[in-house]
Amino acid sequence: xxxxxxxxxxxxxxxxxxxxxxxxxxxxxxxxxxxxxxxxxxxxxxxxxxxxxxxxxxxxxxxxxxxxxxxxxxxxxxxxxxxxxxxxxxxxxxxxxxxxxxxxxxxxxxxxxxxxxxxxxxxxxxxxxxxxxxxxxxxxxxxxxxxxxxxxxxxxxxxxxxxxxxxxxxxxxxxxxxxxxxxxxxxxxxxxxxxxxxxxxxxxxxxxxxxxxxxxxxxxxxxxxxxxxxxxxxxxxxxxxxxxxxxxxxxxxxxxxxxxxxxxxxxxxx
Numbered sequence: 500x501x502x503x504x505x506x507x508x509x510x511x512x513x514x515x516x517x518x519x520x521x522x523x524x525x526x527x528x529x530x531x532x533x534x535x536x537x538x539x540x541x542x543x544x545x546x547x548x549x550x551x552x553x554x555x556x557x558x559x560x561x562x563x564x565x566x567x568x569x570x571x572x573x574x575x576x577x578x579x580x581x582x583x584x585x586x587x588x589x590x591x592x593x594x595x596x597x598x599x600x601x602x603x604x605x606x607x608x609x610x611x612x613x614x615x616x617x618x619x620x621x622x623x624x625x626x627x628x629x630x631x632x633x634x635x636x637x638x639x640x641x642x643x644x645x646x647x648x649x650x651x652x653x654x655x656x657x658x659x660x661x662x663x664x665x666x667x668x669x670x671x672x673x674x675x676x677x678x679x680x681x682x683x684x685x686x687x688x689x690x691x692x693x694x695x696x697x698x699x700x701x702x703x704x705x706x707x708x709x710x711x712x713x714x715x716x717x718x719x720x721x722x723x724x725x726x727x728x729x730x731x732x733x734x735x736x737x738x739x740x741x742x743x744x745x746x747x748x749x750x751x752x753x754x755x756x757x758x759x760x761x762x763x764x765x766x767x768x769x
Contacts, residue, residue, distance in 0.1 A: 501586040516543025520639035526569040526684035530674035555625030693759030696726035708767035730755035
């Protein structure tokens with residue numbers, strides 16, 4: 500397995516056959532492993548990028564969330580080597596943005612201003628900009644994104660369509676722990692007590708998806724849960740992210756909460 504730290508090395512990586520890209524910010528877990536396994540099944544080569552992108556954090560990374568984001572490259576590389584990944588691209592911030600903060604960005608438009616974007620202004624502009632750079636750098640045939648980040652997935656799919664980028668976006672279902680919590684790198688920040696409190700999120704979304712509670716009742720359940728601060732819960736069209744007046748089968752319930760200082764997101768199809 501090759502570890503590529505320089506952009507020039509990544510750009511020169513041109514294997515014969517199809518390439519599947521799994522973009523990540525590291526702190527890898529079983530959900531990332533599922534992305535890699537699907538990429539390996541559908542492509543001749545698998546490349547994983549590991550880059551904690553400051554552009555998608557508050558104040559372009561000058562914030563506690565960016566500074567405390569878990570980083571352990573050696574552990575992540577060992578994890579990926581076991582899975583048979585061909586190359587890991589792990590550039591520094593200076594390598595990715597040699598001129599400092601970019602002047603030209605890929606904007607996420609109104610899709611990036613709703614839901615997560617309302618709480619984290621500019622976040623999805625940072626996501627689309629770095630993903631576009633990775634697509635240009637590595638020219639993958641397919642790129643793999645988890646459905647847990649439903650808004651990110653919808654925006655990346657729209658970016659690829661709007662910019663006519665020659666890559667196929669492959670959604671991968673949410674991987675959950677035995678207790679039902681969606682796998683996330685941020686779960687590392689949860690204490691045992693906070694993780695127990697966080698379980699109200701998948702359980703509430705499951706009851707909402709099953710039609711056992713209304714949206715208002717689900718919001719009230721999350722807002723009133725011990726140790727939980729509700730950010731948002733909405734039912735939206737999965738393609739446009741616009742709220743739906745009369746939720747029905749196929750619509751998407753998306754939610755974000757804070758537990759013990761950690762922000763968690765999840766979603767369920769109705």
